[in-house]
Amino acid sequence: MRIADTLSIPFVARPAARSALDQARLRRAFDANYSGVWRFLRRLGVAPDRVDDAAQQVFLIALEAMERIHEGSERAFLYATAVRVAHGIRRKIQRELASPELDSDASPLPSPAQLTDQKRAREALDGIIARLDEDQRTVFVLAEFEDFTTPEIATLLDVPLGTAASRLRRAREKFQLLVRRAYGDVHGDAPRGPS
Amino acid sequence: MSEASRLLHAGTDRERALLRAGADEEPSRESVLAAARVLGLAPRAAFLASLAALLARATKGSWSTTFATFVVAPVVVAGAVTVAVVSRRALPRAPAHEVAPPSAAAQTVAAPQATDSSLPPPPVDAPPVAQALAVPAAGAPGTTRTKKESAAATAPRGAQDADFAEQVRLVDRARALVAAGDASGALGTIDAYERRFPHGILAEEAALVRIQAMQARGDRAEAGSLARRFLAQYPESVHRSKVQWLLGDGTN
Numbered sequence A: 001m002r003i004a005d006t007l008s009i010p011f012v013a014r015p016a017a018r019s020a021l022d023q024a025r026l027r028r029a030f031d032a033n034y035s036g037v038w039r040f041l042r043r044l045g046v047a048p049d050r051v052d053d054a055a056q057q058v059f060l061i062a063l064e065a066m067e068r069i070h071e072g073s074e075r076a077f078l079y080a081t082a083v084r085v086a087h088g089i090r091r092k093i094q095r096e097l098a099s100p101e102l103d104s105d106a107s108p109l110p111s112p113a114q115l116t117d118q119k120r121a122r123e124a125l126d127g128i129i130a131r132l133d134e135d136q137r138t139v140f141v142l143a144e145f146e147d148f149t150t151p152e153i154a155t156l157l158d159v160p161l162g163t164a165a166s167r168l169r170r171a172r173e174k175f176q177l178l179v180r181r182a183y184g185d186v187h188g189d190a191p192r193g194p195s
Numbered sequence B: 001m002s003e004a005s006r007l008l009h010a011g012t013d014r015e016r017a018l019l020r021a022g023a024d025e026e027p028s029r030e031s032v033l034a035a036a037r038v039l040g041l042a043p044r045a046a047f048l049a050s051l052a053a054l055l056a057r058a059t060k061g062s063w064s065t066t067f068a069t070f071v072v073a074p075v076v077v078a079g080a081v082t083v084a085v086v087s088r089r090a091l092p093r094a095p096a097h098e099v100a101p102p103s104a105a106a107q108t109v110a111a112p113q114a115t116d117s118s119l120p121p122p123p124v125d126a127p128p129v130a131q132a133l134a135v136p137a138a139g140a141p142g143t144t145r146t147k148k149e150s151a152a153a154t155a156p157r158g159a160q161d162a163d164f165a166e167q168v169r170l171v172d173r174a175r176a177l178v179a180a181g182d183a184s185g186a187l188g189t190i191d192a193y194e195r196r197f198p199h200g201i202l203a204e205e206a207a208l209v210r211i212q213a214m215q216a217r218g219d220r221a222e223a224g225s226l227a228r229r230f231l232a233q234y235p236e237s238v239h240r241s242k243v244q245w246l247l248g249d250g251t252n
Helices: A020-043 A048-068 A074-092 A118-129 A134-144 A150-157 A161-182 B013-024 B029-038 B044-060 B065-077 B080-090 B102-110 B129-133 B147-152 B157-179 B183-196 B203-216 B220-233 B240-247
Strands: none
Touching: A020 A048, A020 A074, A020 A118, A020 A134, A020 B013, A020 B029, A048 A074, A048 B029, A048 B240, A074 A134, A074 A150, A118 A134, A118 A161, A118 B013, A134 A150, A134 A161, A134 B013, A150 A161, A161 B013, B157 B183, B157 B203, B183 B203, B203 B220, B203 B240, B220 B240
């Protein structure tokens, strides 16, 4: 199936005006953001076998829209598009989405020592992130992994700053709670800094 | 504000270990290359070398710098396949030293003013970009002229240049007309291109523009038919996924 089918993309049928300038901008945007967008999609729950396709889709959309993207806004556009692409995939194939259960035998939570095994740690992480509400997950992933500031997130998602801030705060609290619970650790281990 | 309290830095050991695992994940090299191919972006090194060579050639002949940046560059970035064909069949050999430093090439590509691409190119008063690009680069393999390549250049150099320039001019004009909303004008230009260059080097690009023009005209049936023909005719095209996408035929 095609990701484009899952989305309502208004400019699909629009003829492309692909100037040298657009191509150069795409090149720069691609070099700077492909890894981040790809990782972002993964953390939003796009399955490993779909993420390449999804990331390509994000950049194809950007290519088509490039002349309407303000100079300097490429990164925000790409991530905002990735949110829509991931959301479209989720809606369309919800049951296929990987949503690993934390208490599943197939995917036991790694011990603290095993957290050094990146692959297992990642599986555990994604299992926890998957339990956040979709809105919370989006702001959490943007802030924690992609280093977006709260104002940037508000702009990107087109929500009020206060909304973005409260979502992020709640997302962090819930994430911390889920980690503590996952390890049967009611009090949690000691935070390093003020929390 | 948010960055100050990132759990990635300020969380507990467990939180940080989990988050770091997520933050460290990178796509495979294959993933990056595949995406670049789909987007028509040649691998970076090949892209820069080809761009430099084409720009250098462009300014030495009758073509203008503006022409090179506005017209040749899109052709170049249309993909490694196109580039390979262009440099093999249409262009005289490039001197071995025509490899650009990345920064110079990037600036050059970014240099054109944000002009509407449907407008005719502005008068030529730009500095000779190719000279800036054609900085000798030590140890640039793969750009040396080979005997085989030299032998491949059969037509007189001037005639080849003029031919190629005219082909690019027509296809780019058609592209600009589509962008400006003049689908009929674009189709007329593509017709002219195909009459004049029945086996033109840019036939693939011309076919793509024709599909876009049909879509712009609202003739979806014809656009779909052309798109399917395109996919059959150019199974290896760098534009393939774009055409599939435009077609929306579910095969992507």
